[in-house]
Amino acid sequence: MxxxxxxxxxxxxxxxxxxxxxxxxxxxxxxxxxxxxxxxxxxxxxxxxxxxxxxxxxxxxxxxxxxxxxxxxxxxxxxxxxxxxxxxxxxxxxxxxxELPFRKLWQHYQCDIRGKTVALWGLAFKPGVASIDNAPSLRIIDALLAQGARVRLHDPEALVEIRKHYGAHPQLTCCDDNYEAAEGADALLLVTEWPEYWSPDFGRLAQSMHARVIVDGRNVYDPGLVREYGFAYYGIGRV
CATH class of the missing domain: 1.10.1040.10 (N-(1-d-carboxylethyl)-l-norvaline Dehydrogenase; domain 2)
Structure with missing residues (x-):
């Protein structure tokens, strides 16, 4: 050609x-x-x-x-x-x-997440890279910050880029461990489907999180299994 x-x-x-x-x-x-x-x-x-x-x-x-x-x-x-x-x-x-994961969370909390702590797993635009170029995580983080939420972040590769992008933001905390990010959170949002996130210890999450809410932005988890641990589960077109 x-x-x-x-x-x-x-x-x-x-x-x-x-x-x-x-x-x-x-x-x-x-x-x-x-x-x-x-x-x-x-x-x-x-x-x-x-x-x-x-x-x-x-x-x-x-x-x-x-x-x-x-x-x-x-x-x-x-x-x-x-x-x-x-x-x-x-x-x-x-x-x-x-922004769909944010909207699902916002609706769960009846349009008021001010003061809530939200954990995000996965920040890169896809698994296997450190780049956050045009990543969904950025729009979700921006929406959460605008609504007054505290945000705890984890990603295997992209934390350096996130720190460069947001600087020392008072509402943002970058965590080196994904369970650390979820500790005390009012919700956990899965945004990038890194293999590390596919089979978490839901029992551990249930004990460490302040509220049992999971928004699965990549339809990774089995809704029935997650709900067995007492979580409210929101996927993309899942029942």
């Missing part, structure tokens, strides 16, 4: 992945309203060989500098050449999706 065709191909791949992510997130949000478990739906969709399961996991939005830039570039081309708002809509909805 030509260099121009190669560049177009890269744009096309990024756009397709963004569309899949945006679509499954919209389905998950609808499932929340209908009382349907999106995980069951996702598994059913994945059995269709035309669809598969790749990039079909609901969550609190996608991030990353380069991936987002590719989508923004294609969205601009589509708007300019075709007057299409397809990918622009995906980008706008993704920004809203990033």
């Amino acid at each position: 030509t260099r121009r065709e190669a560049e177009f191909t890269k744009f096309a791949i990024s756009g397709m992945l963004a569309l899949r992510l945006g679509y499954i997130n919209e389905l998950a949000n609808l499932a929340d309203l209908l009382g349907v478990d999106i995980e069951v739906v996702r598994q059913g969709m994945g059995t269709d060989e035309r669809i598969g399961t790749h990039y079909l996991a609901p969550g609190c939005g996608f991030g990353g500098q380069h991936f987002t830039q590719y989508i923004e570039g294609l969205a601009e081309l589509l708007s300019e050449k075709r007057r299409s708002s397809l990918l622009e809509t995906v980008l706008i909805e993704n920004q809203r999706q990033m």
Whole structure:
């Protein structure tokens, strides 16, 4: 292929992945309203060989500098050449999706989280990297701070970047241990699905947290198992 065709191909791949992510997130949000478990739906969709399961996991939005830039570039081309708002809509909805864990927590506490302590597990825009470029965690942290919450943070790699981004903020505490971050918290928000977070000691969390509330922004946990430990559980389209 030509260099121009190669560049177009890269744009096309990024756009397709963004569309899949945006679509499954919209389905998950609808499932929340209908009382349907999106995980069951996702598994059913994945059995269709035309669809598969790749990039079909609901969550609190996608991030990353380069991936987002590719989508923004294609969205601009589509708007300019075709007057299409397809990918622009995906980008706008993704920004809203990033704040979904905050909104679920805010609603749980009846729109008043001032003075609450909230723990966040996972700050990087995806597992395996230290980058927080366009990460959902930033929008969640900003929303929590704006509402007067105290925020305790943990990430295996991204704490250095978070400290650079926020500086010595009086409402923020960076913790070297994930259980330390959750100690005394009124809620735990899972934002980035690092392997370290997949099988926590829920009994330990139940004993150390001030209130048993978990917002699972990546649908990592089994809702039934979490609730057995007395937690209020909120996922993305889970029942």
